[in-house]
Amino acid sequence: MDLNQVRAYINSNQDRFLEELVELLKIPSVSADSAYKNDVQICAEHVKESLLSAGVDVAEVCQTDGHPIVYAEKIVDPSKPTILVYGHYDVQPADPVELWNSPPFEPVIKDGKIYARGSADDKGQFYMHVKAFELLQEMGELPCNVKFMIEGEEEVGSVNLGIFVKENKERLKADVILISDTSIIDNDTPSITVGLRGLSYVEVEVTGPSKDLHSGVYGGAIDNPINVLCEMIASLKDDNDHITVEGFYDRVEEVSAEDRAEMAKAPFNKEEYMAAVGVRATRSEKGYSPREGASIRPTLDVNGIWGGYIGEGAKTVLPSKANAKISMRLVPDQDPIEITELFRKHFEKIAPDTVSVKVEAHHGGDPIVIPTDFPGYVAASLAMEDTFGKKPIPERGGGSIPIVALFEEELGLKSILMGFGLDSDDIHSPNEHYGVFNYLKGIETIPFFHLHFAKLGLAKKI
Ligand code: BES
Ligand code: MN
Ligand code: MN
Numbered sequence: 001m002d003l004n005q006v007r008a009y010i011n012s013n014q015d016r017f018l019e020e021l022v023e024l025l026k027i028p029s030v031s032a033d034s035a036y037k038n039d040v041q042i043c044a045e046h047v048k049e050s051l052l053s054a055g056v057d058v059a060e061v062c063q064t065d066g067h068p069i070v071y072a073e074k075i076v077d078p079s080k081p082t083i084l085v086y087g088h089y090d091v092q093p094a095d096p097v098e099l100w101n102s103p104p105f106e107p108v109i110k111d112g113k114i115y116a117r118g119s120a121d122d123k124g125q126f127y128m129h130v131k132a133f134e135l136l137q138e139m140g141e142l143p144c145n146v147k148f149m150i151e152g153e154e155e156v157g158s159v160n161l162g163i164f165v166k167e168n169k170e171r172l173k174a175d176v177i178l179i180s181d182t183s184i185i186d187n188d189t190p191s192i193t194v195g196l197r198g199l200s201y202v203e204v205e206v207t208g209p210s211k212d213l214h215s216g217v218y219g220g221a222i223d224n225p226i227n228v229l230c231e232m233i234a235s236l237k238d239d240n241d242h243i244t245v246e247g248f249y250d251r252v253e254e255v256s257a258e259d260r261a262e263m264a265k266a267p268f269n270k271e272e273y274m275a276a277v278g279v280r281a282t283r284s285e286k287g288y289s290p291r292e293g294a295s296i297r298p299t300l301d302v303n304g305i306w307g308g309y310i311g312e313g314a315k316t317v318l319p320s321k322a323n324a325k326i327s328m329r330l331v332p333d334q335d336p337i338e339i340t341e342l343f344r345k346h347f348e349k350i351a352p353d354t355v356s357v358k359v360e361a362h363h364g365g366d367p368i369v370i371p372t373d374f375p376g377y378v379a380a381s382l383a384m385e386d387t388f389g390k391k392p393i394p395e396r397g398g399g400s401i402p403i404v405a406l407f408e409e410e411l412g413l414k415s416i417l418m419g420f421g422l423d424s425d426d427i428h429s430p431n432e433h434y435g436v437f438n439y440l441k442g443i444e445t446i447p448f449f450h451l452h453f454a455k456l457g458l459a460k461k462i
Contacts, residue, residue, distance in 0.1 A: 067152030081457030087126025157363030182419030365402020
């Protein structure tokens with residue numbers, strides 16, 4: 001099977017590939033909002049059916065305490081290597097819906113892009129694997145065993161997938177995990193994600209008076225929890241944008257000057273980067289570039305903040321409570337549980353006596369780095385070189401896929417993050433989109449991953 005044959009198959013089927021993706025994108029499988037529970041279930045069934053039509057031997061919708069996991073497999077020969085494809089069919093909430101140019105679950109293809117919630121993250125990306133598998137099957141070229149595990153709770157922390165993995169180790173036996181849920185540098189510059197940040201996520205509550213008060217009668221005597229929360233948050237970083245939580249950097253692995261110099265070689269157009277998100281300047285920890293700040297350094301960000309009166313007009317009130325949700329992106333070797341505890345201690349310590357504070361922990365995840373010398377990386381690099389005509393650049397990403405660390409721990413398997421999105425796809429934002437080029441390029445590249453891995457994996461087994 002050569003590139004021309006693969007391209008010919010894709011050319012004659014691309015309209016159907018797009019139509020099928022559009023159908024999948026119409027299902028509002030929002031995992032965070034219980035109002036969509038039934039749609040999530042419907043989506044799982046839809047994914048199962050699509051896998052069966054693509055030619056797997058068995059496919060199953062596995063129920064969990066939360067949303068279901070779709071599992072499928074095609075075993076061609078137990079002595080051959082096995083690729084386990086992981087992806088997620090759940091999507092982020094579409095809010096704020098009024099900022100979308102077309103409804104989030106009524107996909108539109110415009111200017112070479114598919115607009116819909118989940119188009120890039122991750123329906124468009126995991127579906128490339130379903131179509132690449134179909135292609136290999138139809139062409140009679142499937143060189144190894146393939147298993148699919150497509151979950152419905154990635155966007156809410158993958159808690160039930162963790163349980164599923166622990167309970168199904170035998171069934172999930174494989175040689176590598178293949179994931180498309182990340183980005184490439186640009187459409188002319190392929191890259192492979194060799195690191196993901198971890199996550200610690202907390203919700204804080206600052207309480208002042210036991211009830212809302214008149215801000216004239218009490219203002220000036222009783223402290224205001226919103227003012228206090230703002231002061232506390234402002235103090236969490238110093239003038240160098242260094243996080244002030246004691247012990248926060250203790251386990252941070254400093255990336256060597258050589259590795260940083262290597263990373264700096266990847267193309268990066270700062271003007272375009274800023275224009276894409278509508279800012280005039282970037283801001284990073286002192287001594288680090290924007291790209292370093294968004295990959296090899298940890299962060300602390302307020303994701304939401306609320307309290308007091310936000311209705312129409314002016315109500316004079318000294319509120320009783322103020323709240324915020326704060327995320328910390330972590331890098332090797334920071335530990336999310338330890339970081340959450342350090343944050344809690346620090347936040348309690350800096351609270352003035354005029355208020356009391358509560359810190360509640362949400363889901364988290366471990367950071368990971370992926371080596372560039374194992375068969376999975378080599379196969380992905382060769383496959384991208386085949387179809388892009390250029391060797392991909394290894395690059396550390398800023399986002400998190402917490403289950404990847406668990407795959408390594410529980411299954412002893414490394415993951416290869418061969419994503420085809422772009423950072424500018426607006427994932428989690430209004431008007432999320434995925435390039436038609438990227439979708440088809442993924443379908444074109446994945447079969448070559450299978451071919452290369454089948455050879456490399458076998459060599460390793462003998
Ligand atoms: N696909 C993203 C993660 C991602 C995006 C990694 C781009 C690298 C580049 C994933 O769906 C995601 O959004 N993860 C969450 C994890 C959280 C919900 C536990 C994240 O990073 O916020
Ligand atoms: Mn994703
Ligand atoms: Mn996501």
